[in-house]
Amino acid sequence: MTNPVPPRDRTDQPWRSEGAPPPPPSSQGGGRKMPGGWGRLLLTALLVYLVANLVLSLFNGDDEPTVAYTEFGKQVSAGNVSKIYSKGDAIQGQLKKEAKVPDGDEKYTKFTTQRPSFADDDLWAELIKDDVTVTAEPVVQQRSFLVNLLISLAPMLLLVLLWVFVARRMSRGGPGGAMGGFGRKPPPKPVELEGAKRTTFADVAGIDEVEGELDDVVDFLKNPGEYRKMGARMPGGVLLAGPPGTGKTLLARAVAGEAGVPFFSASASEFIEMIVGVGAGRVRELFAEARKVAPAIVFIDEIDTIGRARGGGSGMGGHDEREQTLNQILTEMDGFSGSEGVVVLAATNRPDVLDPALTRPGRFDRIVHVSPPDKGGREAILKIHTRPVPLADDVDLAAIARATPGMTGADLANLANEGALLAVKRKRDKVGQAELSDALEKVQLGAERPLVMPDEERRRTAYHESGHALLGMVQPGADPVRKVTIVPRGRALGVTLSTPDADKYAYTEEYLRGRIIGALGGMAAEQIVYGVVTTGAESDLEQVTNLARGMVGRWGMSDKVGRLTAIPADAQQAYGLSAAPATLDTVDAEMRRIVDECYADACRLLREHREKLDSLAAALLADETLDEAEAYRAAGVHRLEKPHILP
Numbered sequence: 001m002t003n004p005v006p007p008r009d010r011t012d013q014p015w016r017s018e019g020a021p022p023p024p025p026s027s028q029g030g031g032r033k034m035p036g037g038w039g040r041l042l043l044t045a046l047l048v049y050l051v052a053n054l055v056l057s058l059f060n061g062d063d064e065p066t067v068a069y070t071e072f073g074k075q076v077s078a079g080n081v082s083k084i085y086s087k088g089d090a091i092q093g094q095l096k097k098e099a100k101v102p103d104g105d106e107k108y109t110k111f112t113t114q115r116p117s118f119a120d121d122d123l124w125a126e127l128i129k130d131d132v133t134v135t136a137e138p139v140v141q142q143r144s145f146l147v148n149l150l151i152s153l154a155p156m157l158l159l160v161l162l163w164v165f166v167a168r169r170m171s172r173g174g175p176g177g178a179m180g181g182f183g184r185k186p187p188p189k190p191v192e193l194e195g196a197k198r199t200t201f202a203d204v205a206g207i208d209e210v211e212g213e214l215d216d217v218v219d220f221l222k223n224p225g226e227y228r229k230m231g232a233r234m235p236g237g238v239l240l241a242g243p244p245g246t247g248k249t250l251l252a253r254a255v256a257g258e259a260g261v262p263f264f265s266a267s268a269s270e271f272i273e274m275i276v277g278v279g280a281g282r283v284r285e286l287f288a289e290a291r292k293v294a295p296a297i298v299f300i301d302e303i304d305t306i307g308r309a310r311g312g313g314s315g316m317g318g319h320d321e322r323e324q325t326l327n328q329i330l331t332e333m334d335g336f337s338g339s340e341g342v343v344v345l346a347a348t349n350r351p352d353v354l355d356p357a358l359t360r361p362g363r364f365d366r367i368v369h370v371s372p373p374d375k376g377g378r379e380a381i382l383k384i385h386t387r388p389v390p391l392a393d394d395v396d397l398a399a400i401a402r403a404t405p406g407m408t409g410a411d412l413a414n415l416a417n418e419g420a421l422l423a424v425k426r427k428r429d430k431v432g433q434a435e436l437s438d439a440l441e442k443v444q445l446g447a448e449r450p451l452v453m454p455d456e457e458r459r460r461t462a463y464h465e466s467g468h469a470l471l472g473m474v475q476p477g478a479d480p481v482r483k484v485t486i487v488p489r490g491r492a493l494g495v496t497l498s499t500p501d502a503d504k505y506a507y508t509e510e511y512l513r514g515r516i517i518g519a520l521g522g523m524a525a526e527q528i529v530y531g532v533v534t535t536g537a538e539s540d541l542e543q544v545t546n547l548a549r550g551m552v553g554r555w556g557m558s559d560k561v562g563r564l565t566a567i568p569a570d571a572q573q574a575y576g577l578s579a580a581p582a583t584l585d586t587v588d589a590e591m592r593r594i595v596d597e598c599y600a601d602a603c604r605l606l607r608e609h610r611e612k613l614d615s616l617a618a619a620l621l622a623d624e625t626l627d628e629a630e631a632y633r634a635a636g637v638h639r640l641e642k643p644h645i646l647p
Contacts, residue, residue, distance in 0.1 A: 446490025
């Protein structure tokens with residue numbers, strides 16, 4: 001097992017890298033200058049300071065009123081003064097009872113006043129007579145200069161903190177990307193830890209022909225001088241096209257690991273933001289980082305997200321975010337931006353929808369098709385995915401590979417993992433053949449459902465599955481029946497599994513008709529036995545419709561439609577835009593003809609082998625699940641060791 005690609009440090013950096021040297025220390029800092037300079041900050045801070053002082057002085061002035069000296073004398077004569085403090089001619093005091101300010105509605109208990117220098121009263125005698133305390137400390141305690149300073153500086157400090165936050169966000173970028181961070185310098189990239197094992201071709205199996213095409217890229221990255229002597233240039237890009245799970249991403253990492261060059265990986269959808277221009281900026285940053293450590297490999301997964309053909313009306317005048325991002329990728333790959341030494345690998349499941357400017361020579365020079373592995377490839381893939389799994393001695397990976405035609409590398413990895421999970425649940429020390437077989441059933445047939453069906457429903461399901469199985473047994477060249485069950489699995493009440501003995505790559509009309517007859521066997525069995533049709537044939541009819549549509553509209557197996565493609569292979573394309581209405585009517589009529597003929601054949605065959613149908617249904621009702629040998633024995637059909645396989 002290989003180590004995963006290192007995680008990203010920040011979400012606004014849409015790529016990961018491995019095998020790249022660490023950035024120099026000087027690249028860790030830096031950023032944009034403060035717009036307007038620090039002078040604007042100081043000027044704003046001074047303004048805030050003055051306003052704060054003005055506000056504080058207004059509040060401080062309301063703490064104690066200034067009263068006339070005559071008012072003070074009246075309060076002394078009335079014996080209403082409790083204590084005073086005098087400094088020079090300034091007097092502060094506190095009343096015993098609240099008094100009203102003359103000519104006003106305000107009341108006060110603490111006050112200040114000023115004794116006139118010409119006053120000739122006997123103030124001291126009056127104070128002593130009324131037992132007024134003359135204190136050595138001010139009656140009204142004023143805040144210290146430091147406290148006043150801190151209070152007045154508080155708004156300015158908040159402003160400075162806000163300004164610093166904005167400055168850092170500008171220099172480093174925020175979580176919202178380049179626009180969310182008001183622009184930013186390309187950040188340092190995550191680097192794989194030293195000594196971590198990188199993926200190589202030893203970790204890839206089942207697609208040897210694809211490895212051969214990528215060997216040229218590896219050799220060019222290792223020995224660029226030899227190719228330059230012959231006038232050869234490095235491939236600009238390699239497009240890996242194939243169904244999901246076939247190992248396209250693994251191949252890209254293996255190329256970088258085999259060549260020993262830095263590897264940058266990103267998903268195309270991670271470049272796209274709602275704000276136009278962000279994706280193009282991220283593409284520039286990615287290629288700039290790759291050029292610093294060239295030769296390097298840039299891998300873009302699911303490139304059809306942004307690489308779809310332009311001009312289809314999906315954008316707004318050609319200036320939307322997706323098209324700007326695509327234009328930037330085209331610019332980076334055409335060689336004019338100094339991207340020499342950077343090989344671009346991309347993966348897609350839909351190469352037919354890509355823009356022609358992206359797939360032309362000079363950008364993606366090669367299109368490598370990655371197909372599901374054959375039997376030998378599946379066995380090799382199973383060996384790789386079972387390396388960390390302790391296997392029992394009875395495990396036969398070759399037998400499992402034979403039983404898994406059409407499975408991709410991801411499917412086989414999931415199969416090995418499901419087997420290990422079953423072994424843990426069953427408290428086994430090693431994964432045996434039984435665990436892998438049960439895991440294969442779960443993957444192919446679905447998980448069992450604890451559903452209790454009525455006896456009549458259960459009997460109808462047994463005849464339905466027996467109809468599928470029996471037609472697969474009696475038709476020449478049909479795929480052998482591997483397992484029949486009436487145990488509910490997934491969405492189905494029962495499942496019949498048929499797989500070929502060897503991988504097939506081309507199908508004849510006779511074989512496809514046999515597939516349709518087998519798929520209609522369940523409905524035909526219910527019609528013959530019960531005289532009714534139920535909803536249990538929904539998935540069967542979907543399969544029949546797809547096969548008949550392909551035979552008539554795509555593969556030229558109808559004389560009336562002719563040898564042409566009337567229906568697009570792309571299911572997302574509008575059905576009515578592919579051919580004239582009269583042609584589509586003919587396609588529908590021919591589809592109905594083929595399906596009706598196949599249904600008549602299915603009913604005829606089941607009537608001819610009614611005894612075998614009843615016997616197989618009775619065995620299913622008794623045992624619920626029959627494997628290959630048990631199913632053929634119950635139906636009384638001889639299983640040929642080497643059945644006739646159509647080319």
